[in-house]
Amino acid sequence: MKVLENLYYSKDHEWVRAEGGRALIGITDHAQLGLGDVVYVELPEEGAEFQAGDAIGVVESVKAASDVYTPVSGKVLRVNEELIDSPERINEDPYGSWLAELEITDENELEGLLSPEKYKALCLEEA
Amino acid sequence: MDHLLKTPLYPAYGEYGAKIVDFAGWALPLQFEGILPEHHAVREAAGMFDVSHMGEVEVTGKDALFYLNRLLSNDITRIKDYQVQYNIMLNENGGAVDDVLAYRYSDQHFLVIVNAANRIKDVQWMKEHAQGYQVTVNDSSDDVAQLALQGPKAIDIMKAIIGEAAEQIRFFRFSDSIRIKGVSCLISRTGYTGEDGFEIYLKPDHAADVWRYLLEIGKEYGLKPAGLGCRDTLRFEACLPLYGHELAEDITPLEAGLGSFVKLEKQNFIGKQALAKQVESGVSRKLTGFEMTDRGIARGGYEIRKDGKKAGYVTTGYFAPTLGKNLGLALIDAGFSGPGNGIEVVIRGKSVHGVTVETPFYKKKYKK
Numbered sequence: 001m002k003v004l005e006n007l008y009y010s011k012d013h014e015w016v017r018a019e020g021g022r023a024l025i026g027i028t029d030h031a032q033l034g035l036g037d038v039v040y041v042e043l044p045e046e047g048a049e050f051q052a053g054d055a056i057g058v059v060e061s062v063k064a065a066s067d068v069y070t071p072v073s074g075k076v077l078r079v080n081e082e083l084i085d086s087p088e089r090i091n092e093d094p095y096g097s098w099l100a101e102l103e104i105t106d107e108n109e110l111e112g113l114l115s116p117e118k119y120k121a122l123c124l125e126e127a
Numbered sequence: 128m129d130h131l132l133k134t135p136l137y138p139a140y141g142e143y144g145a146k147i148v149d150f151a152g153w154a155l156p157l158q159f160e161g162i163l164p165e166h167h168a169v170r171e172a173a174g175m176f177d178v179s180h181m182g183e184v185e186v187t188g189k190d191a192l193f194y195l196n197r198l199l200s201n202d203i204t205r206i207k208d209y210q211v212q213y214n215i216m217l218n219e220n221g222g223a224v225d226d227v228l229a230y231r232y233s234d235q236h237f238l239v240i241v242n243a244a245n246r247i248k249d250v251q252w253m254k255e256h257a258q259g260y261q262v263t264v265n266d267s268s269d270d271v272a273q274l275a276l277q278g279p280k281a282i283d284i285m286k287a288i289i290g291e292a293a294e295q296i297r298f299f300r301f302s303d304s305i306r307i308k309g310v311s312c313l314i315s316r317t318g319y320t321g322e323d324g325f326e327i328y329l330k331p332d333h334a335a336d337v338w339r340y341l342l343e344i345g346k347e348y349g350l351k352p353a354g355l356g357c358r359d360t361l362r363f364e365a366c367l368p369l370y371g372h373e374l375a376e377d378i379t380p381l382e383a384g385l386g387s388f389v390k391l392e393k394q395n396f397i398g399k400q401a402l403a404k405q406v407e408s409g410v411s412r413k414l415t416g417f418e419m420t421d422r423g424i425a426r427g428g429y430e431i432r433k434d435g436k437k438a439g440y441v442t443t444g445y446f447a448p449t450l451g452k453n454l455g456l457a458l459i460d461a462g463f464s465g466p467g468n469g470i471e472v473v474i475r476g477k478s479v480h481g482v483t484v485e486t487p488f489y490k491k492k493y494k495k
Contacts, residue, residue: 036157039446062446
């Protein structure tokens with residue numbers, strides 16, 4: 001189960017890649033392993049605004065629909081259209097398959113997220 | 128997992144990478160390699176399922192045939208020794224207590240295969256209704272393990288294991304004089320996937336060895352271990368009912384489109400009056416297939432609307448792996464249950480468009 005070093009993590013198994021006031025959001029390797037084969041994604045609208053913790057999309061596996069929550073507050077700049085036709089990319093490359101890019105409202109929120117070490121520990125705890 | 132029931136194959140699951148879940152109180156594999164690869168394997172080569180959690184009820188005695196014909200929807204007097212028949216066990220309202228397979232050894236000896244979730248209820252029902260008949264009802268489930276080998280290559284794998292005897296086991300027939308690795312087996316040409324295949328019943332003691340052996344021999348044919356996840360997507364594509372979804376105590380076989388398994392012309396049976404009335408007045412709701420026309424996956428329990436008004440609900444819905452589309456089965460008002468009707472499925476509070484279609488979605492590949 002992979003955990004990348006240069007990312008922030010949420011306790012709901014989302015990852016955040018933050019750079020220059022923007023954040024890419026996706027779901028972790030742990031999350032995609034738990035879901036199984038992903039067959040459908042619902043992405044947010046461009047321009048939509050969210051608070052940290054809001055549901056911004058849905059990832060559906062064969063068996064179930066799973067909400068994706070944004071770990072940070074922000075406005076959607078763009079979404080990853082590729083996932084609409086190829087949702088299986090989330091299984092194949094969870095850290096390369098960002099769902100949405102947000103313009104971050106408050107950089108300080110990143111401090112409240114989990115470091116890679118803390119996230120690894122969380123995953124071990126949940127096992 | 129400690130509080131869950133385990134089949135005799137449970138110790139072997141780990142060797143194949145099983146992801147285990149709670150199904151009706153049993154610890155069973157949801158998947159091994161993954162639901163999609165296992166589903167495709169069954170359609171293109173073969174898959175093997177541990178279905179030992181199913182219940183087996185022996186019915187024996189002078190009145191066995193007469194008793195069962197009263198309890199079941201189909202005409203069981205029509206089958207021969209070593210033949211199998213699909214039946215619905217009905218309640219007085221014509222609803223389903225369970226759907227079952229009845230295996231006939233002779234007119235005084237039957238084996239009835241029941242759904243795991245209904246086993247205790249079914250046995251109680253069967254024993255209650257045995258009063259006044261010279262018949263013994265015995266739950267032998269704890270003494271029976273069951274494997275299902277399903278797919279176009281199942282026959283080749285079976286031949287590799289038991290030789291030409293495999294060809295002798297015809298569709299919905301069984302043999303109880305087969306040995307696999309010296310282990311005595313009852314094998315029927317039955318299944319729940321829409322593909323050709325075999326169901327193998329044996330004593331628990333060596334079931335895990337037989338499972339491993341079958342997987343070993345079957346490997347070169349593309350055989351994969353398969354779990355509950357693809358078991359549901361496979362039967363769904365073939366439009367086979369799942370009790371609790373397409374059939375229930377308050378869903379009759381007529382509503383579920385299973386009228387061909389109800390023989391109203393036979394002598395009195397439980398539920399006959401209620402179903403005869405339903406034929407006369409027509410069903411008010413009917414099981415219908417549909418396809419999503421907007422983006423979205425319909426799932427069991429979702430509401431169905433017609434022109435904004437509530438019209439029914441989804442009984443089972445999935446992204447169908449072989450057909451590559453989002454499909455569903457729904458119980459909807461009989462008025463628009465024919466194909467070609469626009470409907471709306473409520474997904475997370477939004478109405479998403481679909482259209483009713485002909486069933487089955489996937490044409491069964493039985494070798495009759």
